[in-house]
Amino acid sequence: MSGPQQPQFELTPVAMVQSPLADLDSAPNQGDEGAPPAWIVFERGVIGALDGIRPGDEVILLTWLDRVSRDVLRVHPRGDESRPRQGVFSTRSPARPNPIGLHRVKVDALDGSRMRVLGLEAIDGTPVLDVKPVLSADIGER
């Protein structure tokens, strides 16, 4: 995929997921399918970036799905082998060239360096890269 002239960019996790979900088999495929509440535990150095987030807010978490292959270009949607393979850019498969997970969640509580969220399907120990507010453009309102 990458040639010698390709730039590479470095990510540093800003937080980690603390969740009762211990493995991928017990994780629902999407957050709307019954994930338990999870804590997002932030690095001390980034806590100021949380300023302005309040319980009840809907936010987007970006995570790093580091347990998957980055060389897979086509998958059976949702792992269902009865469905034909599709390109990973047309699915939400965690296996993709840059395995960044996107999760819309609801902020349930804030407690110092921790934020409790509802509706997150990521497993315990998943690195978190970013938190963003949901915009009307994200939800199709123009």
Added chain:
Amino acid sequence: MSGPQQPQFELTPVAMVQSPLADLDSAPNQGDEGAPPAWIVFERGVIGALDGIRPGDEVILLTWLDRVSRDVLRVHPRGDESRPRQGVFSTRSPARPNPIGLHRVKVDALDGSRMRVLGLEAIDGTPVLDVKPVLSADIGER
């Protein structure tokens, strides 16, 4: 922000934005404010990952906003100094610890290794990290 024990993750761009928007001053702050059509030009090695994307689809592009500071934790929302500073995680400021941009766009055309999109506010040359379909959970339907 990072200590010696912090893992780092490497991103490789999968595509590049080709757009008449040449600089940040001419770029609208959000995609719903009148961005011109843009081409996303993919690396040869990832074209198979586009399989299943069709004109008319709404997709999410993740980009790398590499011209900004990663050390800023608080900003004036939308650069408006009359508004008090907020934590970057409660804004869509490009300046943030991991400067990943999130853009919901509409696929207008596909042409080999290129995809034309509507509603993208990113400037010419912006690296693209990922393409994802929009899910009902993203737009608040549960």
